[in-house]
Amino acid sequence: xxxxxxxxxxxxxxxxxxxxxxxxxxxxxxxxxxxxxxxxxxxxxxxxxxxxxxxxxxxxxxxxxxxxxxxxxxxxxxxxxxxxxxxxxxxxxxxxxxxxxxx
Numbered sequence: 163x164x165x166x167x168x169x170x171x172x173x174x175x176x177x178x179x180x181x182x183x184x185x186x187x188x189x190x191x192x193x194x195x196x197x198x199x200x201x202x203x204x205x206x207x208x209x210x211x212x213x214x215x216x217x218x219x220x221x222x223x224x225x226x227x228x229x230x231x232x233x234x235x236x237x238x239x240x241x242x243x244x245x246x247x248x249x250x251x252x253x254x255x256x257x258x259x260x261x262x263x264x265x
Contacts, residue, residue, distance in 0.1 A: 194200040
């Protein structure tokens with residue numbers, strides 16, 4: 163009886179481990195398709211992880227640059243809005259002065 167239980171536990175553990183490895187390998191395959199540096203052929207799991215880390219670092223740096231550019235554009239847009247308001251104010255003053263001198 164105890165041998166059957168042990169054999170059953172081994173078999174279920176083996177199946178569980180196979181399922182885990184299959185899922186893990188599938189995730190590595192997913193990474194290989196996502197990471198540009200891995201799309202040129204077969205790569206070891208260690209290579210995939212290193213290239214994934216490099217890719218994440220690259221994306222992070224690009225994100226920082228894009229966020230900086232966005233802030234600059236937002237600042238420029240605000241400056242433009244302020245200049246347009248000032249232009250409108252000065253334009254109204256000029257119209258008022260022209261009315262006084264033409265009338």
